[in-house]
Amino acid sequence: MDSIRLDATLTVHPRVSIRPEPFGALLYHFGTRQLSFLKDRVLLDAVRACDGTRTLAQALAEAAVPDAQVERYRRAVATLVHSTMLESRPANEVAA
């Protein structure tokens, strides 16, 4: 689960719906029937920044994740990749 690298390019799975909530956000995957609770708005911003054009490091920077917290957020993103809420995808696949 911890294998996702900061230079990975990620995108939200097309069958995932994101609903912002006061506590952070709720993600629902229509394919796996899984719910993920994001307990932080910064993580929501980071997930939204994963649009297939940025590396994970760039997405975390876009969400203003402090340097000292990058590893913590990388692990959170790795959890979302493991549950296929996010998927690794080369940017050129998204642009095509």
Place this chain on the structure above:
Amino acid sequence: MSHADNRPEAPIDELVDEESLVEEVSIDGMCGVY
């Protein structure tokens, strides 16, 4: 002197930060919960 005396103290903020940012639930596992 015990080992505990040599342990660096972790700031409270760091301990709180270790709380998970993501929790996952399966809808299938919620059947029968109303």
